[in-house]
Amino acid sequence: MRQHAVNMVDTLARRDSRVVFIGSDLGPGVLKGMKRDMPERFFMEGVAEQHIIGMAAGMAMEGFVPYVNTIATFLTRRCFDQLAIDVCMENLPVRLIATGGGTVYAPLGPTHLAFEDIAILRALPNMTIVAPVDEVEMVKLMDASLDWPGPLYIRVGKGNEPIVTAQDTPFAIGRALEMRPPEEVTFIATGIVTAKALAAAERLEAAGLRAGLIHMATVKPLDAAAVRRAAVAARLVVTVEEHTRMGGLGSAVAELMAEEPTGARLLRLALPDAFPEGYGGNDHLMRLAGLQPDQIADRVMRALEPAA
Amino acid sequence: MSAMDERSRYLRRRIIDALEGGGRGHIGSSLSLVEILRVLYDDVLRVRPDEPGWPDRDRCILSKGHGCLTWYAVLADKGFFPQDELLRQCHPGAMLGGHPERAHIPGVEASTGSLGHGLSIGIGMALAARLQRRPSRVFVITGDGELDEGSIWEGAMSAAKHRLDHLTVLVDYNKLQSYGLVKDVLDLEPLADKWRAFGWAVREVDGHDVAALRETLGQLPFAAGQPSVVICHTVKGKGLDFAEFNPDWHHKAKVGAADVASMREALERAE
Numbered sequence: 001m002r003q004h005a006v007n008m009v010d011t012l013a014r015r016d017s018r019v020v021f022i023g024s025d026l027g028p029g030v031l032k033g034m035k036r037d038m039p040e041r042f043f044m045e046g047v048a049e050q051h052i053i054g055m056a057a058g059m060a061m062e063g064f065v066p067y068v069n070t071i072a073t074f075l076t077r078r079c080f081d082q083l084a085i086d087v088c089m090e091n092l093p094v095r096l097i098a099t100g101g102g103t104v105y106a107p108l109g110p111t112h113l114a115f116e117d118i119a120i121l122r123a124l125p126n127m128t129i130v131a132p133v134d135e136v137e138m139v140k141l142m143d144a145s146l147d148w149p150g151p152l153y154i155r156v157g158k159g160n161e162p163i164v165t166a167q168d169t170p171f172a173i174g175r176a177l178e179m180r181p182p183e184e185v186t187f188i189a190t191g192i193v194t195a196k197a198l199a200a201a202e203r204l205e206a207a208g209l210r211a212g213l214i215h216m217a218t219v220k221p222l223d224a225a226a227v228r229r230a231a232v233a234a235r236l237v238v239t240v241e242e243h244t245r246m247g248g249l250g251s252a253v254a255e256l257m258a259e260e261p262t263g264a265r266l267l268r269l270a271l272p273d274a275f276p277e278g279y280g281g282n283d284h285l286m287r288l289a290g291l292q293p294d295q296i297a298d299r300v301m302r303a304l305e306p307a308a
Numbered sequence: 309m310s311a312m313d314e315r316s317r318y319l320r321r322r323i324i325d326a327l328e329g330g331g332r333g334h335i336g337s338s339l340s341l342v343e344i345l346r347v348l349y350d351d352v353l354r355v356r357p358d359e360p361g362w363p364d365r366d367r368c369i370l371s372k373g374h375g376c377l378t379w380y381a382v383l384a385d386k387g388f389f390p391q392d393e394l395l396r397q398c399h400p401g402a403m404l405g406g407h408p409e410r411a412h413i414p415g416v417e418a419s420t421g422s423l424g425h426g427l428s429i430g431i432g433m434a435l436a437a438r439l440q441r442r443p444s445r446v447f448v449i450t451g452d453g454e455l456d457e458g459s460i461w462e463g464a465m466s467a468a469k470h471r472l473d474h475l476t477v478l479v480d481y482n483k484l485q486s487y488g489l490v491k492d493v494l495d496l497e498p499l500a501d502k503w504r505a506f507g508w509a510v511r512e513v514d515g516h517d518v519a520a521l522r523e524t525l526g527q528l529p530f531a532a533g534q535p536s537v538v539i540c541h542t543v544k545g546k547g548l549d550f551a552e553f554n555p556d557w558h559h560k561a562k563v564g565a566a567d568v569a570s571m572r573e574a575l576e577r578a579e
Contacts, residue, residue, distance in 0.1 A: 020439075040439055051428040051462035058432020061410075061418070062440065082459075085422050086429060090410060 001192075002099050002156045004135040008142035009067045009097075010034040013041055016146060020059060022052055024070035049079040056094045057086035065093050065146065071105070072098035072114030072155065076121060083151075088124040091150045101131060101155035101191065102242030103276060103285040110275045114155075118190075119247025121153050122220050129220040130173060131155035131191030134163045137217060140171040148173055157192035158282050164195045176226035177215040182233035185300060186212035188226075189240040190219050190249045196286075197240045199293035204300060211238075211300070222252045231262040238267045238300055240291065245270035267303045269296060310517045311579050312547060315350075316342055320547045320575050322381040322394060326404075327560070328568045329395035333406065335571075336557035337451065338377035340482035340515070340542040345370075345382045347521040348447060348478075352528075357387040360414040364442050367433045369418045371426025372451035372480060373407040374559070379416075380404050388415035424457025426450065427477065431467050434475040445474040445528075453485030456494045461506065468507025473529040477508075477537040480515065482544035486558050500539055508537045515540025548574040 010033055013019040020041040021031055035042040045052050049070065056066035068075065075098045076083070087094045098117060105112035121127050128150060132138040138156070145152055152173075169177065179194070180187075180201055189197035194215040201211040212234070214226050230237055237257065239250035250268030257266055271289045278288060286292055290299060319342050327333045349355070353366045370379045377397070384391045389403060397404040403412050407421030418429045430448040437444040454460065467475055479499070487493050496502070500510045509530035513520050521540070530536045544558070545551030548571055560567070 043435075045466055046462075048459075048462035048466065050424070050459035051431075051466055054425055054428025054459065054463070055432040055435070055466065058418075058429040058434075059436045060432075061429070062433055062436030064436055064439070081422055082425060082428070085419060086425055089419060 001132070001135045001138050001159050001161060003159070004138045005097050005142055005154060005156055006031060006069060008139060012142065012146050013038055016065070018063060018065045019146070020064050020066050022056055022066055022068045024049060024052060024074065026069065049074050050082050053079040053082035053094070054086050057082070057090065057092055060092035060094050061090065065095065067095045067097060069097040069099065071112060072101045072117050073112055076114060076117045080120065083121070084124055087151045088126045091126045093149065094151050095145050096151070096153045097156060098153060099156050101157065103271070103282050104158040106276070106282045106285045107279050109279060110277070113276050115271050115276060116244045116247065117155065118219055118243050118249065119251070122247060122252065126150045127153060127220060128173060128218065129153045129155065130218045132217055133192055133194040133215055134161050134165055136163055136165045136167065137169070137171055141173070141217070144171065144173050155191055161192045162195045164198055171217070174218045174221050174223060176223035177217065178212070178226070179215050180211065180213040182212040182230045183210045184235045185209060185238065185304070186214065186230040186234045187238045187240055188214045188216050188230060188249065188253055190216045191242055193240050193242045193291065196291060196293050196296060200296035200300070203293060203297040207297070207301070216249060219249050219252060222256065224256055227253055227256050228260065231257055231260070231264045234264045236265050236267060236300070236303060238269060240269045240296060242286070242291065243270055244273055246273050265303070267300065269299060310519065313518065316346060316518070317547070317575060317578070319346060319378070319381050319385065321572070322385065323377045324568060324571050324575065326377050326380060326394040326397050327563055330398035331563050332398060332561040333377045334374040334559045335377065336484070336545040336551055336554070337372065337375045337482070339546045339548065339551070340544045341375045341378040341449065341480050342546065343516045343518055343521060344449060344478055344480060344540050344542070345378050347518055347525060349382050349386055351522050352525045353447065355415070357415070360388060364444055366444055367417045367430065367446045369420065369426040369430050369446070369448045370408060371420055371448050372423065372454050373420030375451070375480065376406070376408045379408060383413070383415045389413065423451065423454040424459040427460055427463035427467070430475060431463055431470070431472065434467070434472045435470060437474065445476070447476050447478065449478045449480060452479060452481045452483065452490050452496060453493070455479065455496055464503065464506040464508065467535040471533040472535045473531070473533055475535045476528055477535070479537065479539045480542055481539050482542045484544040484553065484555050484558070486555070488555050503537045507534060509534040510537050510539065512539045512541065515542035516546055547578045549578065550574060
């Protein structure tokens with residue numbers, strides 16, 4: 001998925017002279033073709049995220065559309081003040097390609113896990129946050145990103161995710177995708193975890209329970225109409241995300257459902273409010289958090305059991 | 309040290325007027341900046357007050373945004389916005405606030421107040437000018453306490469790497485930060501050597517000497533292929549004898565009529 005995102009910068013740069021790329025200290029050979037053919041618009045600025053965001057803001061003020069790429073934790077926490085003041089306050093078209101959103105870098109430990117990125121960025125006015133489900137959707141997002149008017153955070157998954165959307169699946173920033181029509185139980189998921197929710201929904205169906213699924217690629221601005229449709233139809237709305245339960249998709253849905261109660265209950269499946277422990281792989285941490293498809297299906301079944 | 313001339317005194321009067329109008333402001337931090345901004349706008353910057361968005365203009369960023377009373381006085385004097393706005397600074401709905409905002413104030417190129425941001429924004433602007441083949445130069449004014457921020461030194465390395473000889477930093481080195489002496493809080497020395505080591509061409513100047521500032525800035529760029537920095541040795545609170553070099557005058561709130569009267573008196577006797 002990251003490869004598709006980064007390669008699209010090359011495509012967009014060839015199409016539009018406003019596009020520049022700014023990396024921190026990425027792996028050798030990244031965007032080799034862009035560097036060869038458009039060296040003046042390719043920047044590798046070093047391990048200096050505060051500076052990079054300020055520099056991107058300065059270029060955006062002059063009409064450029066900077067695509068900034070580094071690891072999600074460093075692209076959010078390390079330069080939060082610059083994101084808030086230089087980029088969001090000025091509502092500038094800076095694009096943040098955040099590699100390793102969630103538990104992607106599990107073996108590298110908690111310093112490299114962006115488990116609260118959505119929460120902290122959601123709090124910034126003007127910020128748009130999108131987490132595509134697969135590389136097909138990522139390409140569509142990158143295509144749509146060029147003319148998006150303000151700051152855009154692009155949360156990139158692990159890579160080699162299952163492809164669950166098709167070339168002709170509609171995509172628009174800010175628009176949810178109904179992958180399964182709303183039912184008594186409806187999932188609302190974001191990022192690559194939508195594929196896990198889809199697998200969970202299939203398991204539930206095999207067990208005789210039909211479940212709806214809304215893929216909420218854009219967490220901010222939230223497609224409130226899609227949440228309302230789900231909440232009106234459902235007995236149980238289940239949010240699923242690879243992110244702490246504090247402040248992410250589940251919180252955004254909870255805020256809306258609290259303000260516009262329909263009688264539907266809400267089950268939030270997310271990472272716990274704790275620094276991740278245990279290394280291993282992404283799958284391992286997701287299992288510890290109960291976010292694998294079989295666990296998601298079990299948790300939904302348990303939530304539907306009548307209270308003892 | 310040259311004597312304060314009428315123009316410098318006039319701008320300081322306007323700063324006191326703005327302080328009186330708003331009832332508050334970073335007065336000490338503003339008064340050290342007067343000659344720096346005056347010379348920039350009178351003699352150096354290519355800007356058009358009646359066309360603040362002119363693409364080929366030079367960009368000026370007051371990275372030490374808390375010194376904005378002086379910037380406001382100079383911008384109003386140059387005609388970027390009506391003089392009356394000065395008297396309304398910090399009022400509800402006013403154009404001018406306690407820190408400068410790009411969205412609201414003609415001539416303000418970047419919103420500052422959180423320290424350590426302006427240099428990197430200026431570097432982005434300088435790179436943009438190069439890419440767009442515009443003649444624009446970029447000037448960034450920092451404080452001395454501001455140089456405590458690590459982001460400044462990230463930017464310093466980057467500007468040298470990109471050989472931005474159309475970028476100039478002016479350091480308002482008034483030797484005092486909020487708590488006290490810069491050398492006690494977090495010593496910057498050897499400051500000129502630091503900038504040199506980061507790849508910049510360095511000059512030092514008396515930041516209240518108008519002729520010296522003109523002459524120094526007239527030599528820009530100091531070296532081909534290198535960004536320039538001018539370390540301006542200044543006096544915090546310059547022009548008010550009781551405020552000079554006095555950390556109690558970094559910021560003043562609840563400024564009353566008696567305070568303002570004594571400030572005006574002090575300014576008129578200043579040399």
